Amino acid sequence: MNTPVPNGGARRDKARWLPLAVFAALAVLLAAGVWLSRNPDREKLPSPLIGKPAPHFSLPVLHEAGRLMSTQDLRGAPYLLNVWGSWCPACRDEHPVLTRFAETKRVRVVGFNWKDEHADALRWLEEFGNPYFVVVADYEGKAAIDWGIYGAPETFLVDAQGVVRWKFVGPLTDKVIRDELIPQLDRLGPAPRGQAR
CATH class of the missing domain: 3.40.30.10 (Glutaredoxin)
Known part of the structure; x- marks a missing residue:
């Protein structure tokens, strides 16, 4: 009788979602960059x-x-x-x-x-x-x-x-x-x- 490995299925599910999570994080960073580049307030950022x-x-x-x-x-x-x-x-x-x-x-x-x-x-x-x-x-x-x-x-x-x-x-x-x-x-x-x- 095969004994299931504890949490083995959960690890496989996480591995499937990892590329999607990385893509979502990159999309958020890209969107923030676009927002900053189009935000007129960026022109008011003080220079050190x-x-x-x-x-x-x-x-x-x-x-x-x-x-x-x-x-x-x-x-x-x-x-x-x-x-x-x-x-x-x-x-x-x-x-x-x-x-x-x-x-x-x-x-x-x-x-x-x-x-x-x-x-x-x-x-x-x-x-x-x-x-x-x-x-x-x-x-x-x-x-x-x-x-x-x-x-x-x-x-x-x-x-x-x-x-x-x-x-x-x-x-x-x-x-x-x-x-x-x-x-x-x-x-x-x-x-x-x-x-x-």
């Missing part, structure tokens, strides 16, 4: 960098083979670091707004090309125009980690001493520039003589 020195980078200049630019090179006058990529649909929406703002010469606008192909980035700027003082390229996305960048576009205002003063997640709009960025620039005071702000 505000009031702290900008994380160091030394990155290739997109338009000048062999040249590197670092955060140290950018010190001495404020700059607006704008994260973008040719693969980013929202960057295309933001671009005319950013271009109009850059033409005011209130502050140097530095492009931070993120996880892009060199040729694609150049082609994109050729098609839509280049509003940037300089463009640095973070091809592998390693420098972006230190800045806490998790999407594009994102924009940081860094003062002349290299301290991050403001961050905005999502595409810049005329309203954001008027109501948030310009007041931040006004707090920084006048630009050093002979330098565009």
Whole structure:
């Protein structure tokens, strides 16, 4: 007479449900990620960098083979670091707004090309125009980690001493520039003589 193994059937039932439970857990995580990416409140998440020195980078200049630019090179006058990529649909929406703002010469606008192909980035700027003082390229996305960048576009205002003063997640709009960025620039005071702000 065969003696049943205690709980043997229950173990088999659990084993059958395990892949479904794993799939359900992954689906919940994916749904949470989608919700966060579409939730407008994510744009209001505070950055731990505000009031702290900008994380160091030394990155290739997109338009000048062999040249590197670092955060140290950018010190001495404020700059607006704008994260973008040719693969980013929202960057295309933001671009005319950013271009109009850059033409005011209130502050140097530095492009931070993120996880892009060199040729694609150049082609994109050729098609839509280049509003940037300089463009640095973070091809592998390693420098972006230190800045806490998790999407594009994102924009940081860094003062002349290299301290991050403001961050905005999502595409810049005329309203954001008027109501948030310009007041931040006004707090920084006048630009050093002979330098565009």
